[in-house]
Amino acid sequence: MSSAMFNLILEATLDTLYMVAVSGILSALVGIPLGVLLYVTRPGQILAQPVLQSVLGIVTNIGRSIPFIILMVAIIPFTRMLVGSSIGTNAAAVPLTIAAIPFIARLVEGALNEISPGLVEAAQSMGATPWQIISKVLLPEARGGIFTALTVTAVTLVSYSAMAGAVGGGGLGDLGIRYGYNRFNPTIMLITVAILVVMVQVFQSLGDYLVRKSNHK
Amino acid sequence: MIRLTNLSKTFGTGPRAVQALKNVNLHVPRGQIHGVIGLSGAGKSTLIRCVNLLERPTTGTVEVDGQELTGLAGPALNQARHRIGMIFQHFNLLTSRTVFDNVALPLELMGVKGTEIKERVTPLLELVGLADKAKQYPAQLSGGQKQRVAIARALASRPQVLLCDEATSALDPQTTTSILELLQDINQKLGLTILLITHEMEVVKTICHRVGLISGGELVEEADVGDFFTSPRTALGRHFLNDFLELEPPRELIDRLEPQAGEHTHPVVRLAFSGDAVSTPLISRLARECGVDVSILQAKVESIQERTLGLMIAELMGGADDTRRALDYLQAHDLTVEVLGHVQRDV
Numbered sequence: 001m002s003s004a005m006f007n008l009i010l011e012a013t014l015d016t017l018y019m020v021a022v023s024g025i026l027s028a029l030v031g032i033p034l035g036v037l038l039y040v041t042r043p044g045q046i047l048a049q050p051v052l053q054s055v056l057g058i059v060t061n062i063g064r065s066i067p068f069i070i071l072m073v074a075i076i077p078f079t080r081m082l083v084g085s086s087i088g089t090n091a092a093a094v095p096l097t098i099a100a101i102p103f104i105a106r107l108v109e110g111a112l113n114e115i116s117p118g119l120v121e122a123a124q125s126m127g128a129t130p131w132q133i134i135s136k137v138l139l140p141e142a143r144g145g146i147f148t149a150l151t152v153t154a155v156t157l158v159s160y161s162a163m164a165g166a167v168g169g170g171g172l173g174d175l176g177i178r179y180g181y182n183r184f185n186p187t188i189m190l191i192t193v194a195i196l197v198v199m200v201q202v203f204q205s206l207g208d209y210l211v212r213k214s215n216h217k
Numbered sequence: 218m219i220r221l222t223n224l225s226k227t228f229g230t231g232p233r234a235v236q237a238l239k240n241v242n243l244h245v246p247r248g249q250i251h252g253v254i255g256l257s258g259a260g261k262s263t264l265i266r267c268v269n270l271l272e273r274p275t276t277g278t279v280e281v282d283g284q285e286l287t288g289l290a291g292p293a294l295n296q297a298r299h300r301i302g303m304i305f306q307h308f309n310l311l312t313s314r315t316v317f318d319n320v321a322l323p324l325e326l327m328g329v330k331g332t333e334i335k336e337r338v339t340p341l342l343e344l345v346g347l348a349d350k351a352k353q354y355p356a357q358l359s360g361g362q363k364q365r366v367a368i369a370r371a372l373a374s375r376p377q378v379l380l381c382d383e384a385t386s387a388l389d390p391q392t393t394t395s396i397l398e399l400l401q402d403i404n405q406k407l408g409l410t411i412l413l414i415t416h417e418m419e420v421v422k423t424i425c426h427r428v429g430l431i432s433g434g435e436l437v438e439e440a441d442v443g444d445f446f447t448s449p450r451t452a453l454g455r456h457f458l459n460d461f462l463e464l465e466p467p468r469e470l471i472d473r474l475e476p477q478a479g480e481h482t483h484p485v486v487r488l489a490f491s492g493d494a495v496s497t498p499l500i501s502r503l504a505r506e507c508g509v510d511v512s513i514l515q516a517k518v519e520s521i522q523e524r525t526l527g528l529m530i531a532e533l534m535g536g537a538d539d540t541r542r543a544l545d546y547l548q549a550h551d552l553t554v555e556v557l558g559h560v561q562r563d564v
Contacts, residue, residue, distance in 0.1 A: 122309035125269050126323040126374065127298035136322065140313040216354040217312045
């Protein structure tokens with residue numbers, strides 16, 4: 001393999017990692033609080049707000065039901081407004097983030113749902129405020145579930161980022177399409193897939209490790 | 218210390234409304250251990266959850282240590298809850314925290330600082346006998362140990378009242394005894410007022426001073442524990458007691474029991490005696506003074522706290538006049554007589 005080729009692959013790998021990292025972090029920052037909000041505003045919960053809850057639920061479901069490839073194209077004007085361009089890794093990170101937010105939110109909500117209601121009740125009996133219940137009971141108790149959610153999200157983002165690559169986002173998907181597919185270079189295609197597989201394995205193992213460490217059940 | 222006045226709780230509205238509590242009045246003086254016993258679905262859980270407003274009563278008032286709670290909300294209610302500890306059937310410990318950190322939780326919630334937390338948690342772990350488990354996680358503990366942690370946690374905020382919601386129902390009999398001893402110890406050492414709900418007579422017998430019986434959301438009977446065990450006033454009370462004492466006439470006798478006395482029948486009675494009556498040789502006197510023979514079908518002596526309670530099922534054998542005199546004689550003494558029925562005399 002020529003060193004030019006090697007540089008190309010390295011650059012594409014770093015681009016993919018960059019897209020996954022940026023969209024992963026940003027979507028976690030919004031998605032985790034949204035998931036908590038979806039949970040605590042349920043009827044009978046500590047901050048029950050049935051109307052707000054159903055509105056948030058509907059918005060989340062809409063976000064989750066739009067196919068990523070459509071979302072990416074549909075929000076191009078918004079992406080351009082935000083990062084000044086509709087191509088490149090930064091531009092790809094915008095739809096990736098938006099797609100991942102409702103995804104994480106629902107997974108986090110599910111993780112919180114696994115917590116025994118008795119724990120919240122015990123905290124209430126101790127005079128805990130809703131915020132204290134969230135920060136000292138719900139989030140720590142759901143830590144393992146939240147790590148699982150983030151792992152699944154990271155893996156999904158790797159595959160979505162390849163899709164974003166196909167429409168000018170850069171990264172491994174872009175490389176695979178342009179060199180592997182359009183120029184009939186099976187070696188490049190194979191290497192691209194191999195790197196993606198390794199990347200997913202690493203994310204999954206890291207996630208599993210964190211889940212194991214935070215689980216005292 | 219705890220005063221519930223005209224407490225009612227209705228779940229739902231309209232035709233599907235369920236009234237879980239009906240006009241309950243209850244007073245627990247300072248330092249007392251008060252038990253509320255009832256079958257499942259009787260409303261006992263709702264009752265205890267109303268005391269710290271985990272469940273908001275529909276009408277009525279809750280007073281703890283002179284403070285009316287039903288009018289409180291938000292920070293004021295949280296403040297009041299710091300003075301009411303609670304333990305649960307399933308312990309409700311945080312799996313993500315060590316034993317030490319679980320006990321520290323209520324202190325963190327109150328804003329107590331790190332060094333003071335350590336000073337307060339350590340003696341509590343010693344009190345419940347788990348000082349060596351401070352760094353372990355609840356998953357590594359047995360059920361009894363978990364409940365001990367929960368007790369230490371409930372005491373951390375130095376409450377005046379402890380609510381126990383079926384606290385021993387998930388534990389085996391031996392562990393139950395050790396938890397009850399701990400609760401009694403705390404009651405005596407710290408002067409803590411305890412309100413507990415349970416479906417186990419054993420719990421009432423072992424540590425309660427007073428007991429209330431709840432059925433269909435109503436407090437149907439209330440008495441000192443000694444009185445309740447000698448002479449429950451309601452059918453449900455007797456049911457609980459007989460179930461607990463396992464003092465029922467033998468099966469084949471029940472089949473022969475007739476409700477009305479006939480010409481050739483003998484009465485079968487259940488006798489419960491306490492206090493001086495226990496040590497009086499009543500049965501032999503009965504034979505001498507009334508001329509009846511007494512056939513003892515079942516008997517046992519129970520120790521209910523400081524009182525001794527004797528129970529007996531017996532058939533009084535003799536002529537109609539003699540047996541009537543015998544019943545009068547028994548009733549004149551300090552014991553409870555219940556005529557279960559009459560059996561045909563063997564011919």
